[in-house]
Amino acid sequence: MSVLGKLDWSAIPIDQPIPLAAGGGAIALMLAALGWVTVKGHWPYLWREWITSVDHKRIGVMYVVLALAMLVRGFIDAIMMRTHQALTVGGGSGYLPPEHFNQIFSAHGTIMIFFGAMPFMVGLMNFVVPLQLGVRDVAFPRLNSTAFWLTASGALLVNLSLVLGEFARTGWLPYAPLSERSYSPGVGVDYYLWAVQIGGVGTLMAGINIVTTIVKTRAPGMGYLRMPMFCWTALCASMLIVAAFPILTATLTMLTLDRYLGFHFFTNAAGGSPMMFVNLIWAWGHPEVYILILPAFGVFSEVIATFSGKPLFGYRSMVAATLFITVVSFMVWLHHFFTMGAGANVNAAFGIATSIIAVGTGVKIYNWLFTMYGGRLRFPTPMLWSLGFLFTFIIGGMTGVLLAVPAADFILHNSLFLVAHFHNVIVSGTVFGAIAGYTFWFPKAFGFTLDERWGKRAFWLSLAGFVIVFGALYIAGLEGMTRRLQHVAVAQWGPLLYVSVAGVAVMIAGVAAQITQLVVSIRRRDALRDDTGDPWEGRSLEWATPSPPPAFNFATLPEVGGEEPYWRIKERAIASQQERSASDYEPITMPRRSATGFVTAFFATVIGFAMVWQIWWLAALGLVCAYGAFVAFAWRDENEDTFSAEEVARIERARRGAAA
Amino acid sequence: MSAAEAQEDPYVLGRGRGGADAAGEGRGGDDARPSGRGEGGPAPKRTVVGYGFWIYLLSDIILFAGFFAAYAVLSGDLAGGPGPQELFEQRRLALETAALLISSFTCGLAGIAAGRGAMLRTQGWLLVTGLLGAVFLGLEVQEFATLVAEGAGPQRSAFLSAFFALVGLHGLHIAAGLLWAGTMMAQLAVKGFRPAIERRLMCFALFWHALDIVWVGIFTVVYLLGLAG
Amino acid sequence: MSGPSGTEQGDAADAPPGEERLDAREFGGGLKSYLTGLLLAALLTGLSFLVLDVPFVWGPAVPMALIVLAVAQMGVHLVFFLHVTTGPDDTNNVLALAFGVLVCALVLFGSIWIMDHLARGTMVEAAPAEEVGAPR
Numbered sequence A: 001m002s003v004l005g006k007l008d009w010s011a012i013p014i015d016q017p018i019p020l021a022a023g024g025g026a027i028a029l030m031l032a033a034l035g036w037v038t039v040k041g042h043w044p045y046l047w048r049e050w051i052t053s054v055d056h057k058r059i060g061v062m063y064v065v066l067a068l069a070m071l072v073r074g075f076i077d078a079i080m081m082r083t084h085q086a087l088t089v090g091g092g093s094g095y096l097p098p099e100h101f102n103q104i105f106s107a108h109g110t111i112m113i114f115f116g117a118m119p120f121m122v123g124l125m126n127f128v129v130p131l132q133l134g135v136r137d138v139a140f141p142r143l144n145s146t147a148f149w150l151t152a153s154g155a156l157l158v159n160l161s162l163v164l165g166e167f168a169r170t171g172w173l174p175y176a177p178l179s180e181r182s183y184s185p186g187v188g189v190d191y192y193l194w195a196v197q198i199g200g201v202g203t204l205m206a207g208i209n210i211v212t213t214i215v216k217t218r219a220p221g222m223g224y225l226r227m228p229m230f231c232w233t234a235l236c237a238s239m240l241i242v243a244a245f246p247i248l249t250a251t252l253t254m255l256t257l258d259r260y261l262g263f264h265f266f267t268n269a270a271g272g273s274p275m276m277f278v279n280l281i282w283a284w285g286h287p288e289v290y291i292l293i294l295p296a297f298g299v300f301s302e303v304i305a306t307f308s309g310k311p312l313f314g315y316r317s318m319v320a321a322t323l324f325i326t327v328v329s330f331m332v333w334l335h336h337f338f339t340m341g342a343g344a345n346v347n348a349a350f351g352i353a354t355s356i357i358a359v360g361t362g363v364k365i366y367n368w369l370f371t372m373y374g375g376r377l378r379f380p381t382p383m384l385w386s387l388g389f390l391f392t393f394i395i396g397g398m399t400g401v402l403l404a405v406p407a408a409d410f411i412l413h414n415s416l417f418l419v420a421h422f423h424n425v426i427v428s429g430t431v432f433g434a435i436a437g438y439t440f441w442f443p444k445a446f447g448f449t450l451d452e453r454w455g456k457r458a459f460w461l462s463l464a465g466f467v468i469v470f471g472a473l474y475i476a477g478l479e480g481m482t483r484r485l486q487h488v489a490v491a492q493w494g495p496l497l498y499v500s501v502a503g504v505a506v507m508i509a510g511v512a513a514q515i516t517q518l519v520v521s522i523r524r525r526d527a528l529r530d531d532t533g534d535p536w537e538g539r540s541l542e543w544a545t546p547s548p549p550p551a552f553n554f555a556t557l558p559e560v561g562g563e564e565p566y567w568r569i570k571e572r573a574i575a576s577q578q579e580r581s582a583s584d585y586e587p588i589t590m591p592r593r594s595a596t597g598f599v600t601a602f603f604a605t606v607i608g609f610a611m612v613w614q615i616w617w618l619a620a621l622g623l624v625c626a627y628g629a630f631v632a633f634a635w636r637d638e639n640e641d642t643f644s645a646e647e648v649a650r651i652e653r654a655r656r657g658a659a660a
Numbered sequence B: 001m002s003a004a005e006a007q008e009d010p011y012v013l014g015r016g017r018g019g020a021d022a023a024g025e026g027r028g029g030d031d032a033r034p035s036g037r038g039e040g041g042p043a044p045k046r047t048v049v050g051y052g053f054w055i056y057l058l059s060d061i062i063l064f065a066g067f068f069a070a071y072a073v074l075s076g077d078l079a080g081g082p083g084p085q086e087l088f089e090q091r092r093l094a095l096e097t098a099a100l101l102i103s104s105f106t107c108g109l110a111g112i113a114a115g116r117g118a119m120l121r122t123q124g125w126l127l128v129t130g131l132l133g134a135v136f137l138g139l140e141v142q143e144f145a146t147l148v149a150e151g152a153g154p155q156r157s158a159f160l161s162a163f164f165a166l167v168g169l170h171g172l173h174i175a176a177g178l179l180w181a182g183t184m185m186a187q188l189a190v191k192g193f194r195p196a197i198e199r200r201l202m203c204f205a206l207f208w209h210a211l212d213i214v215w216v217g218i219f220t221v222v223y224l225l226g227l228a229g
Numbered sequence C: 001m002s003g004p005s006g007t008e009q010g011d012a013a014d015a016p017p018g019e020e021r022l023d024a025r026e027f028g029g030g031l032k033s034y035l036t037g038l039l040l041a042a043l044l045t046g047l048s049f050l051v052l053d054v055p056f057v058w059g060p061a062v063p064m065a066l067i068v069l070a071v072a073q074m075g076v077h078l079v080f081f082l083h084v085t086t087g088p089d090d091t092n093n094v095l096a097l098a099f100g101v102l103v104c105a106l107v108l109f110g111s112i113w114i115m116d117h118l119a120r121g122t123m124v125e126a127a128p129a130e131e132v133g134a135p136r
């Protein structure tokens, strides 16, 4: 084998115009961006303030930026799939050859779940949780930076497959034995494996970090039952990450061993069990869907309480329901393979457990409704997204319960009905939640609100588009259309597919409006400026600091009493208008910026790339360098920066001056 | 916060009140902190680091659980190849187990020495721990080499794939632990006892003890149950 | 480990895992705890090997006996080496541990149960009718 392993000129898809054009376009775009940064001389700023930043707020923002980019990337895949399928009705051949179509649906799911939805949620947790807990940073700031950059590294590898080689054709979960070397000899599955493993390690780190932050570093008096709901859901989602991602790591490692070293975990030969892959991957996969949805539930809780002008109804039952979902989500995974043949007894047990988990979700829905009941309602964009969620998610939940009945699932499994179900819960749950959180906390992060007019347009267009697309797919599924068809031979499904393409067009308009909103808001930022730090009359501690918050978040750690800490602080501030004098402040020590995360991720990318192309020496070199870097970083003495008390006082006074 | 104010607060729920009130009075006297729930403000760094590492260890144990599950399911699939009773050797197993158990003990001794600030003894016990770990690893490598030479490598059957992966994963952890211990000893020698290094020592001890617990699972489930048939 | 360093005074009510608390002295501080642990663990390990070699346990019960001994030994390690106790200062550590153990158990026994039924249900030769859900 050559020095470069399997890598040679044939890796560049000259003969496939679409990926080549897409990849070329993406590369051109990236080069343009990099060139612009270079010409403008922004590198030192970017390096100092963002790339090496260990500030949880900056890292949270970077997560969200990555997620937004990946959501758009995955959306383009979706547009291609929907239009291609519609074009093949009635004998057409569409424009995506089978092997390419298969890569697209695989890349779509992989990117959306691992590099779109997950980073969005982790980013929101990162940004919001320390602020809501009234503390200065997460428990492990440098680990936090590493976690982000590893996620970015995984995203990079997936997108690299566009121009160098190919991506997996095996779906977002590479079922064996199709994903074994004998049936998928190319580098596609390897790209999947290394990208998801590297990103997964990053996610695990983020999970550990958030759990530790919430359990061990809360402001004085912030008892568990005083935490805002979002912190609870972040805690539970992070516990799920910590408990579920190792299962994914284990499963993918086994598949990697099969592919690279000829092991027989999931092969057809030598006693391997392909069904074991399906079993293990879903033992991670079902908790994963709750990792995606729980933080969104938290966002909705905050938004609905805020814009109802009331505390969250049934706070304790909400906490209980969240904990219940966390535990039970590990007891239902078989509902993804009822049809594999475990028999009536096993299916019944898991079917019942699955239906029971919906009870927890039901409790939450009622709590949100009762929170709004009798409240003084306002309807800015975050609230609209939340209401859109409430209406549509109920349908997604109910179709889930339908699928949880094994007898029904035998008919609906792998049909477009299933596809509509999970998009119904993921799009109108996770993605709506992500956008609600983004519009809700954007002013906290940047000091100005987002343009309401474009926000409302984006919401209505997205909602309408979503309902049209997946309403049509539900029906197509009931009419028997299965998922992942490269060619549609049944003319009867044609009209439904055309309707869903129309819906896609509406959604494109929605996404465009969403982007426009950002551009317009940045342009009009002076008019949209919020000096109070609290544009929504918020109900938790993040609204008690200025926007954007200083590096140390709080000049003095807030002391918490009552379930909604902010009200007390606000009232107390009004009662005693006095300012603290400089002597009331103490110096604050914050961790210094560090390149650890970026360097680690760099070597991870190198190792991943080398393993995909089987360039063994490069992988070994990367490993050795990574160890060297690790020792070098561990050798440094603790690096921290201190803000003097005067400096803290000055920053705090400036903020009060602006707010007055 | 006065008692009257606390009563006006309509949303105080259940436990936690005492903590908040006490903390509100005079910041952070130790006795004012309610037990174990972190209501007295952020915990000290040592506690935070220890807890974070604990959470990591749990995820690591779940990683092993995945491989245990694969082994449990696939251990009967010999594909006509050799089974546990033909392959496993009780003497080597006993030696491995003893080495690891004693190394867990000496690791504890290193911790005690570190707590007293005794540099030489800390280094000494760490060295013994590492050497015992190396003995364990050597025995394991020897076993793997023998098996492969006998034609019972991981490619032979699903049973052997699962066996090599599970036991090898544990071995890999031991190897990482050795690298870690070595690096830390060098660091300790150069820099002396510092809070950051002491925290790493604490984490290493947790790691090493946890690996011994995993080994209890392996020698029982894989070896002894395999030999018992 | 036996106690935080001078610069980082620990919160008596909130301890990192693996830390010996003052009230853990009843197990014998420091060395004594590790010695007890070593002794008990060695005893249990020895018993495990004995169960295999000397037929003093009824044959079919050997696997169960081995598993019980292993679980007991894991407990010994947790208490005497990792110093996990039920004290109030350990609540968080124990809760996390309990969650982890629960997930391990679910994945392990769930997989075994599912795969056992799958193997029987998909066996080509003789699938029992009630397992594949054929009409009776």
Ligand code: HEM
Pocket: A289, A290, A292, A293, A335, A336, A337, A354, A355, A357, A358, A361, A396, A397, A398, A399, A400, A401, A402, A403, A404, A405, A409, A412, A413, A414, A418, A421, A422, A425, A426, A429, A430
């Ligand atoms: C309300 C409770 C829910 C129930 C009862 C439920 C039930 C189910 C069932 C039975 C299936 C398997 C159908 C089949 O493969 O034939 C399924 C698939 C799926 N569900 Fe749900 N679900 C619920 C909520 C959610 C949520 C909240 C999410 C994500 C945020 C989600 C995401 C998914 C995904 C991604 C799949 C299938 C993925 C695939 O096969 O590729 N579900 N659901």
Ligand SMILES: [Cu+2]
Pocket: A285, A286, A289, A332, A333, A335, A336
């Ligand atoms: Cu599920």
